[in-house]
Amino acid sequence: MVINVKNLVKRYGNLIALDHFNLEVQEGEILGLLGPNGSGKTTAINCILSLLKYDKGTIEIYDQPMSPEAYAIKRNIGVVMQNVAVFNELTVYENIDYFCGLYVSDKQTRKKLVAEAIDFVGLNDFKKFYPKKLSGGLLRRLNIACGIAHKPKLIILDEPTVAVDPQSRNNILEGIMELNRQGATIIYTSHYMEEIEQICSRIAIMDKGKIIAMGTNEDLKKMIKSGEHINLELLNPEELELSEIKSLPHVISAELTDHQLVVKSSRGKNNLIMILDHLKDQNIGIGKIYSEPPTLNDVFLEITGKELRD
Amino acid sequence: MQVYKAFFKVILKNRTQILIYLVVFMALALILSGAYNPPQDTDFTKVKVNIAFINDDGDSQLVAGLKTYLGENANLVAIPDDTKKLQDALFFRQVEYILRVPAGFTEDMLNGKEVQLEKTTVPDSTSNIYMDLLINKYLNTVKTYTTYLPGLSQDELSQNLEKDLAEQSEVTMISNGTHSIYAEKSGYYFNYLSYSLFAILILGVCSVMLVFNDTDLKRRNLCSPIRSANMNMQMVLGNISFAILTWLVLISASFIMYGSFMFTATGLLLLLNSFVFTLAVLSISYLIGNLVKSRGAMSAIANVFALGTSFISGVFVPQELLGANVLTIASFTPTYWYVKANNEITAAVSFNTDNLSSIFTSMVLVLAFGVAVLGVTLVLIKQRRVES
Numbered sequence: 001m002v003i004n005v006k007n008l009v010k011r012y013g014n015l016i017a018l019d020h021f022n023l024e025v026q027e028g029e030i031l032g033l034l035g036p037n038g039s040g041k042t043t044a045i046n047c048i049l050s051l052l053k054y055d056k057g058t059i060e061i062y063d064q065p066m067s068p069e070a071y072a073i074k075r076n077i078g079v080v081m082q083n084v085a086v087f088n089e090l091t092v093y094e095n096i097d098y099f100c101g102l103y104v105s106d107k108q109t110r111k112k113l114v115a116e117a118i119d120f121v122g123l124n125d126f127k128k129f130y131p132k133k134l135s136g137g138l139l140r141r142l143n144i145a146c147g148i149a150h151k152p153k154l155i156i157l158d159e160p161t162v163a164v165d166p167q168s169r170n171n172i173l174e175g176i177m178e179l180n181r182q183g184a185t186i187i188y189t190s191h192y193m194e195e196i197e198q199i200c201s202r203i204a205i206m207d208k209g210k211i212i213a214m215g216t217n218e219d220l221k222k223m224i225k226s227g228e229h230i231n232l233e234l235l236n237p238e239e240l241e242l243s244e245i246k247s248l249p250h251v252i253s254a255e256l257t258d259h260q261l262v263v264k265s266s267r268g269k270n271n272l273i274m275i276l277d278h279l280k281d282q283n284i285g286i287g288k289i290y291s292e293p294p295t296l297n298d299v300f301l302e303i304t305g306k307e308l309r310d
Numbered sequence: 311m312q313v314y315k316a317f318f319k320v321i322l323k324n325r326t327q328i329l330i331y332l333v334v335f336m337a338l339a340l341i342l343s344g345a346y347n348p349p350q351d352t353d354f355t356k357v358k359v360n361i362a363f364i365n366d367d368g369d370s371q372l373v374a375g376l377k378t379y380l381g382e383n384a385n386l387v388a389i390p391d392d393t394k395k396l397q398d399a400l401f402f403r404q405v406e407y408i409l410r411v412p413a414g415f416t417e418d419m420l421n422g423k424e425v426q427l428e429k430t431t432v433p434d435s436t437s438n439i440y441m442d443l444l445i446n447k448y449l450n451t452v453k454t455y456t457t458y459l460p461g462l463s464q465d466e467l468s469q470n471l472e473k474d475l476a477e478q479s480e481v482t483m484i485s486n487g488t489h490s491i492y493a494e495k496s497g498y499y500f501n502y503l504s505y506s507l508f509a510i511l512i513l514g515v516c517s518v519m520l521v522f523n524d525t526d527l528k529r530r531n532l533c534s535p536i537r538s539a540n541m542n543m544q545m546v547l548g549n550i551s552f553a554i555l556t557w558l559v560l561i562s563a564s565f566i567m568y569g570s571f572m573f574t575a576t577g578l579l580l581l582l583n584s585f586v587f588t589l590a591v592l593s594i595s596y597l598i599g600n601l602v603k604s605r606g607a608m609s610a611i612a613n614v615f616a617l618g619t620s621f622i623s624g625v626f627v628p629q630e631l632l633g634a635n636v637l638t639i640a641s642f643t644p645t646y647w648y649v650k651a652n653n654e655i656t657a658a659v660s661f662n663t664d665n666l667s668s669i670f671t672s673m674v675l676v677l678a679f680g681v682a683v684l685g686v687t688l689v690l691i692k693q694r695r696v697e698s
Contacts, residue, residue, distance in 0.1 A: 051529050071535040079533040085526035087316060089323035101312040102534035146530075 001063065002027050002154055002185045003048065008057035010043055010209070017043040018054065019209040025187060030180050032200030033189040034296060040209035041189040042082060045158050048187075049079060061154070075103055078152030078184075082159045084143045086131050093118065093127040096145050103150035117149035121175060137168025144172065148179060155179060156187045161195060173199050193296040205300055212303050221294050224302040226252060227267035229292040230275060234259050235285030244282075248274055259287070313531075313541050317518055317548030324517040328510055332556075335506035336563055339499050359437040361407040362389045362399060370416035371468040372452065379448050379475055380409070384441065400430060406437045409445065420464070422456050425449065451475065492571040496564060497656030500580045501625045503560050504645050507588060508616035510556050511595040515549055516608040519599030553592040557585060579655045579669065586673045587648040590680035594644075597687040619645040629653065644679040647672040 003025035010018040018040050025031050033041045046052040048059055050068045059066040061073045086095045096114045104110045118124055121141040131139060140160060148155055157176065161169045177199050180186050190196055196203055197217050205213045205220070213220055227250070234240060237259050245254040245261070250268035254261065265271040272291060279286060301307055321328070361384045367373050380386065384407075389399050399405045410428035418425050427445065431438040451474055455467055462470070521527065522545065531541060561581060564572055571577050598615070602608045620626055622636050623645035629637060640646035651672035658665045 046529075049533055051532060068532070069537075071537065074533060075535040077533065079530065081526060081530055083526045085524075085530035087320070087521060087527065089320040089521060090316065094319060098312050098316050099530070099534070102531070102536050 001025070002061065003187070004058075004060040004063075005044075005048065006058045008044070008047055008054055008059065010040075010047055010052065010054045017209050018047065018057075021057070021209060022211065023204065025185060026202075027185050028180070028183065029201045030176070030186040030188060030199055032196035032203040033187065033206060034191070034193060034196045034203055034300075035206030036191055036300075039206040041191075041206055042158055043209070044206070045156055045187070045189060049077070049156065076153045078147045078150065078155040080144050080147035080155070080157040080160045082162065084131075084139050086139075086142055086146060088131050091128050091130055092123050092134070092142055092145075095131065095142060096149050099146040100149035103152075113149050113151060117145040120148070120178075121145040122171065135168075137164050137171075140164050140168065140172060141175075144175065148184075152184065154185050154187075158189050159191070160188075161190065161192065169195070193300075197296060203296070205296065205303070207300070207304050213299060217296070220296065220299045224294060224299050225266045226294040226298045226302060227265050228271065228294065230263045230265065230272055231288075231290050231292070232261045232263070232275070232279070233287030233289070234261055234279070235287055237261070237284070239282055239284050240279075241282070245275065245278065248278060251275075311544060312536075313522075313544035314548050314551075317522075317545065317552070320518045320521050321514055321552060324514065327517075328513055331506060331509045331513065332559065335502070335509065336560065339502035339506065340563060340567065342498065342502060356383075359384045359407060359441060360387050360403075360405045361385070361409060361441060362387055362396065362405045364391050364396075364408065364410045366413045367411045367415040368413070371464045372416045372419060373411055375468045375471050376411070376445075376448050379471075380441075380444060383444050396430065400432055403432065406432045406435050407441045409441070416464075419449075419452055420456060420467075422453070422460070448475065490571055490574070490576070492568045493576050493656045496568050496571065496577065496580055497652050499564055499567070500584055500652050501649050503584055504587060504591075504623075504625055504648055505616050505620040507556065507560060507584075507591050508594075508619065508645075509612050511553055511588075511591050512598055512612040512615060513608065514552050514556070515592065515595035516599040516602055516612070517605070518545075518548065518552075519596070520602065520605065520608065523600065549592060549596060553588050557588040560584075575661055576655055576658070579661075580652060583648060583651045583655065583669070583673055583676075586676050586680075587644060590644040590648075590676045590683070593680040593684040593687070597683050597690070600687055600690055619643045622646075624649045624653075644676045647675045647679075651676070 001024060003023060005021060005023040008018050008021040008023075009016070010021075021040065021044055023031075023044070033044065035041050043052065047054045048061070048066065050059075050066055050070070061070070062076065064070060064073055066073055087098065090098060093114065096117050097110065100110050100113050100117070104113060118127060121144055123138065123141055123145060126134060126138060131142060134142060144157070144160060147157070155176075160176075161172055164172065173195060176186060176188065180199075188196070188200060200217070202216055203214070203220060204211045213223060215223070234256075237256055240256065240261070242254055242256055245251060245263060250265045250271050252264045252266055254263045256262075263271075263275055272289075276286070276289075297307060361380065363377055363380065363386050365373055365377070377386070387399070387405050389395055389405065389408075396408055400408065408430040410430075412426070412428060415425055415427075427449075429438075429441075431441075448471070451471055452467070455462055455470060522531075532538070561584060564577075564580075568577065572581065594615075598608075598611055602611060619640075622632070622640040623629075623643055624632060624637075624640070625645065629646075629649060632640070637646070651669050654665060654669050654672070658669075
């Protein structure tokens with residue numbers, strides 16, 4: 001096992017940031033820590049990295065207890081912080097070389113690793129640039145390169161795509177998947193469920209310092225009643241009796257906004273056909289129709305009663 | 311040695327600001343110390359004071375002896391015994407001292423009675439004291455003879471007086487060296503050096519500390535497999551290297567200007583004093599570096615501290631011209647003791663236990679400042695670590 005966290009408790013005064021937090025990370029997986037802001041993701045990461053003292057619990061990495069002095073363990077970890085942590089006074093190359101040099105002392109090996117990291121994040125044209133001259137996306141890439149240049153076995157990325165444009169975000173996500181393909185175990189925290197769904201092999205959903213659900217994307221969606229979201233554009237919505245829709249089998253909720261009817265239904269066959277038949281019987285014309293599978297937000301909503309993005 | 315290398319890369323990135331201080335202040339120090347012309351040494355020449363000698367006693371050998379004796383050490387100006395004329399002579403500085411020998415002077419002196427001579431002088435004149443000394447010397451010698459050899463005739467007394475007062479003591483100057491013209495010039499240069507040293511070290515050390523004390527970078531460094539003690543050691547090493555490098559650059563100008571003088575005892579003491587001061591300034595810069603949070607504050611503190619301490623400690627204005635209260639306040643800064651030691655080093659023609667002990671006391675005080683400030687900084691760092 002790569003990481004084994006048991007009953008971790010972290011308090012800030014009266015506030016419990018981590019409430020008996022448990023986590024197991026297996027070799028070769030991309031584990032996503034998903035949760036709204038303030039759910040305890042970063043606190044958990046900081047405790048795992050021994051950047052924060054905790055009140056209770058145990059943390060083991062590669063079957064060794066983790067502590068601020070566990071330098072042998074730290075040698076195998078790559079860290080990409082939520083805030084970009086680079087030297088503004090050093091160029092892109094010098095920054096990566098600095099952080100890589102904290103792990104790799106041999107100059108020749110380091111030179112090769114730095115070149116590979118620069119290549120990996122696509123900063124070849126910006127090697128001599130100072131961080132202040134880089135765009136937000138490029139800066140995030142530099143932050144990642146500084147964390148992964150020494151080719152760690154375990155990479156912890158704490159919200160690495162905050163304030164990054166969609167194109168750069170896709171580049172970063174593809175890069176993370178590539179690192180995983182090369183053999184790295186990855187812990188990825190984010191409050192963007194789409195990112196987590198896209199890259200993570202296993203997802204842990206956090207709220208109020210606890211993991212409230214854990215499993216693969218599919219496992220999590222199977223845990224909830226919601227099956228699909230059916231969206232229909234109605235041509236004459238004034239004819240619709242919403243209560244009749246709500247009384248149809250498997251329908252959990254139905255909402256009408258202007259011409260848009262959104263029906264949330266539980267798992268079941270022919271849900272869409274039943275709704276269409278009913279609308280036809282009521283002589284209600286239909287424009288566009290589309291159906292969406294449940295999202296992680298639905299999972300979160302159903303478990304906690306609140307939206308993930310609240 | 312990643313941290314050590316990064317230390318100098320950060321310094322290099324801030325080189326423009328540091329170089330401005332270095333070049334401007336070195337140029338300033340060179341110009342000011344070069345423009346200073348020490349006062350030329352003058353030989354001692356005896357100046358004779360113009361005096362008027364009025365005798366109301368009549369001709370006696372004792373009065374004649376006094377007049378002759380005074381005449382050897384002053385210019386006797388003949389002025390009629392008229393109050394108005396005598397006052398005019400004083401007013402127009404024709405004479406600076408009028409001595410009146412009263413009637414009965416000789417008899418009273420020979421009989422061992424108390425004698426009072428009358429004098430009229432120019433107010434606040436130094437000649438007044440000089441003449442008093444001469445007259446007292448004559449009268450005291452007479453009194454010694456009349457007290458211990460009462461049977462002496464006036465003739466014998468005069469001969470003895472003439473012989474005794476003609477006695478001269480030989481004075482030899484004991485000195486093992488001459489005061490070089492470079493001594494005071496270099497003193498000025500080394501005093502100015504304190505200002506540039508303060509400004510450069512505060513700017514350099516603070517700019518690096520600001521970077522390495524950034525919370526995100528600090529946390530990122532803590533994730534690495536390098537021990538905190540190792541990183542701190544590299545930082546300390548970087549600070550010391552930077553301070554020594556700055557000191558070497560600054561003192562190199564003194565070698566260019568004063569050449570072999572810098573290898574004399576005075577020169578070497580000046581170098582030692584400036585090195586001790588560099589360590590104290592480094593310590594203070596390290597404390598400031600741990601306190602400041604922004605570059606704006608850093609520049610402001612560098613200017614205020616460097617200029618402020620220089621002004622009150624006698625860098626720009628000699629300590630002798632500063633008020634007692636100012637100097638008392640200044641004595642709580644290392645610059646004051648550094649400048650004091652510099653002044654003592656350059657003022658000394660030769661070095662002995664007395665002046666060396668004073669110079670080394672100042673140096674020890676400067677070093678004590680450095681150690682005390684370093685202690686405070688380490689406590690501050692530890693407290694912050696515990697809090698975080």
